[in-house]
Amino acid sequence: MSTPAPSLSTVSADWAPDSWRSRPAMQLPTYPDPVALEDALAELRQLPPLVTSWEIFSLKKQLAEAQEGKRFLLQGGDCAESFSDCESGLISNRLKVLLQMSLVLVHGLRLPVVRVGRFAGQYAKPRSADTETRGDITLPSYRGDLVNQPAFTEAARVPDPRRMIKAHARSAMTMNFVRALIDGGFADLHHPEYWNLNWVGYSPLAREYQHMVTSIGDAVRFMETLSGVEVYNLNRIDFYTSHEALLLPYEEALTREVPRQHGWFNLSTHFPWIGMRTAALDGAHVEYLRGVRNPIGIKIGPSVQPDQLLRLMDVLNPDDEPGRLTFIHRMGAAQIADKLPPLLQAVQRDGRRVLWVCDPMHGNTESTANGFKTRRFDNIRGEVEQSFDLHAAAGTRLGGVHLELTGEDVTECTGGARELTEVDLERAYRSTVDPRLNYEQSLEIAMSIVRKQSQQAPAK
16 A cells, blocks of 8 residues: 655645744753753754654554554553663563564454554653652652653752763664564564563463464464475564654754655654643644654543544644554543543544554553552453444444553552552562553453454454
8 A cells, every 4th residue: 555645735834843842832841051952952963863764654554554454553662761771681571572462463363463662762751740849859850761860869850951862872772672683583473482571481371372372383384384485574573663752852853854755754763642741732742743754643531522633633634644643542441431432433524544542551540558650450451442342333443552561570550360469569560650561461451452352353
């Protein structure tokens, strides 16, 4: 399927990478030294890009196919990366869990999966307040390693523009390692058993997953025996990166024109998205993203009204370009049945193309009596399953999921296969911001998606 180029009449005449500066900007830090900020941005503008325009076009084409029901999007990774996460074991474990989930989805949905990591750049986080108070001390909020440090000290919390240079370097190292793993056969379907994590054998789901791995391996070998040749291209996959386009000075500095292509590309990531706090129609973040040629995502919460959604479509995808726009709804298990259908119906009536994705994490966050921020696995799974039903009832299609997860043996979300409780949270709670699904909870979500989709599939 070819992807037509968007008309530039609505963009080039009144848009530039810095035109966002004339709009109200939310969630941006205040840097105390403007000269140091400009020096860092000048250096950043000279550094190599992190992704290429042809990779961006390839992802956009696959997302367009997902809009048509020919693919399924799996987007996942950390709530907020830290610079210390740029370590080979952590990176490979993140990749492993996404590969294992995609294997489950490919096997069960009988569809190719678009794999998008929520990493290699997810270093900034929005905050509900600009400051944090502990006792009688008030300091700037921690806004992610891209901006400042988590330690509750005055020196740590001062926004430091040099951290943008560090973020670029660590994003590049992360992406280079992922590319090297994939090119070296890390994702080879002949050996999916290599993707196992050290603690997989203790999971209640291990037997079901191992049966799936064995059946896939048998199928591959059967096909190769029949044909007499190795099945083509089973030793590598396409893998893309994403992050919230939050710190606009950083995004602007990595927005480039490229030879033999018209328009501008955000070359810090393949798939930038806008969060709920920065999706104002007249705001700086919407203004910035309307001008780049990347596919873009918009987080949609329970407060969004149908007319807001339609106006966002007008601004961000006026030419109805395939693969351009993804709506990531995050309603919460208790609200989705009331809040999502009016939005689905409005977009359905409008008739334009959009990829619908469920984020079952952010609407289900709660705090425990012992002070931990957590999410109940049953609510996460429940929101995904309700999403399938609501889309089916509206005549639309759920084309993917967006998850905060890790390949580590953490205890941050309660419930799941091992029935983690609030007491378990104290054992291995490592997130500095939001709770994540661990490996087996992530795999269980993938299996739940397959089961739900099989229930909805028409009988043959």
